[in-house]
Amino acid sequence: MSNVEKILLESKDELESIEVPCELETRLKGALESKTFAKRRSRMTGRIAVAIIVFMLIGYHFDTLAYYGKKLLGYNDVMNGTLKELNELGKGQAIGKSCSFKNGVIVTLDGIMLDENHLIAFYTVSAPKGNVDDTVPTVSLRGLLGECTPRGGQGLMNDGGTLMKNMQSFESPKFFEKTLHMDFRIWGDGKAEQNQITFKIDRQEAMGHTLKAAIGKSIKADKANIRFESILATPTQTVIKGTIQNTLELAIDDMTKQRLRPNAMELRLYANGKEVQAQGYGVSTNLDGIKFQCEYDALPQEVKSLELKLARFSADHDVNEVFNIIGGNEVQKLNVKGQEIIINKLLESNGNTFVSITTQEGTVLTRVYLDTDGEQLELSRTTDDKYEKLNDGRILHTRTLEFAGTGTDCKLDIRRMTYSKEYDKSIDVPVK
Template identity: 45%
Template structure:
């Protein structure tokens, strides 16, 4: 569009500089008077007028729709089936940066960085891989990275869509946002061919003027009591592409003390619902990690609606692996014996001793798993060989029961279950109101 405007301006300036000779009008009049008056064919009479009309229409379209045409030129095409509704809307608004840089390997496989979107939560890199041989699924190594002078942005997630011929795939990779000073970025990838990895890279300049920032950023520090610990919801960061909730399940000091005492619990599942304007926001993933900061978590959701009038976060359920370190005597002559293990009921349905093995069938709620269990037979500890015959049954109350059989390679007269640890989940449905001002 800029080139077209410059062309019009140059042509106008050139026409303004043209000086018509004084004798030109006299010569033209004389020639017209001597010329024989003949009617022109239809197509010749209107060709010049048609050309002028087309030119005027083009000028008017460019003049009145310059912004729309410029935005259209910045849009990304071919990713409709990979993008969700939020990304499609941002793309339609031209919220991103066209890159269009490629690398082609010797065997014809190519990778093109098409587009990037950047806000405070993530950098989305859109790239296309093509393989003329129709084996694009095997063409590239899955290990990709994004690096700059100030360090590497960690890969958070990736998704893609193959065409029917499997000669092309459109991918969207999510990376941590690069540091504020980073502009020159390098996308690293590799060709995987018969066990040989051939590295390559594409470098591009990030246009910070096209970054989208955030829509809501709050320190929350809201505490929810769960079992032996407190869940702290620390912050929310909402941006045009994503909403991220961050928090902690246990600080480093408490983690060390529990480890030393042998009464650890290891959270493995936190289920949150984010409700904006009374409607649940789509969940996009999350994770949990243990490091020098303790046990921390993050939950990712889709972007928030606009305008935003009300926002709530609900802790639906919490699951963890708990140290138990308890022994339970088994009544071999009694069926349906119930064990109370850390507040969770485990029902012993049947104990079968045959040949050189002991089979113990038990039932519990779906989320209850004996993660480390031994059989003590006449004082001798026997390891669990395997769990077999898994069955799930949903009762009238909607609770799903899980029945399975533990197989131990050993027998004895006096039997005990030595449960070292177990996993279970509990429902909480605790709601936090998130302030918007």
């Protein structure tokens, strides 16, 4: 079976499902009426013309056929439910530009979706040799003032390994950006080959926002005061932004050696009492403090109420405390930042010291030493991990800390520790 036949068979169902847009007949009729034709034409000439058109649309450009009646094709298994609905409505901008590489790989930017939250690029990678998973390029997007920060993406490969449909999200370009450059880079034999597709943004095809409002409310979580600053809902996504520590709080914690480093936050968004699917969470620390951004699916068309609920908050904390260890098989309980650490036993073997501890799942001693006889022993490794689920749903984690060296008068020197806490705190978000 030839490659063309194989491609046509793989996409038979999709072609059969295509519906001709209602406005297509009017456009074609108007175009035909505006043209004059010679009275005599050879039937063979007409057949050749039709054959050429069919070959161009299906045989050669099939993989790059992006929109048919303003509908992006071939991405149903890559899109989520919201993007599928927008695609069915024809929301997006067709690009249809390609670039090729020396190894035969062809990359086609089929189209984009753009709103105030982000730009989503849909592109196809074609590898005739059947090794598309080994030749997927790295992708970047840049405009007049530099690169647009990538948010995330995913792709799906066909069974033959010759084709991959990809979806990549970037931060939304600035309002004044008109021309963008998408760079594709493929590595091979220790060298990189780079190609570029340049396209213009059609702002008329872009989507705006459905809700844009300041929140101005906060939730206390352990030491952190989580401030919710804004919500921006667009047809593709809902984004909540806020601050965990401002510049002054960050500086004070740094001076007092009581720093806080957020790891994860489970923040649930409810619209009209129904949970909106979470899509991602990000946190950044700079001179402006510790900022966070939570991403969710798009909101329903009619929003009567919005609620944010904090379910869990996890962070790495400075501890800088030293605890005496009794030793032997005697069980000892420590209270560290409100977290219970159980020392089950302390043993020595083959010139190493082993300390068995139990904590709740998610509690990790991220920087710990064993002080003994005036020396500070480094943690070599952690072994013998065991988990036990209790009747109340909590999970205990037991493991053994191995330190290189032995001695008497042992002390556990905990510098930093990560732990999480569960919460049930919520705030209302303005919907107007």
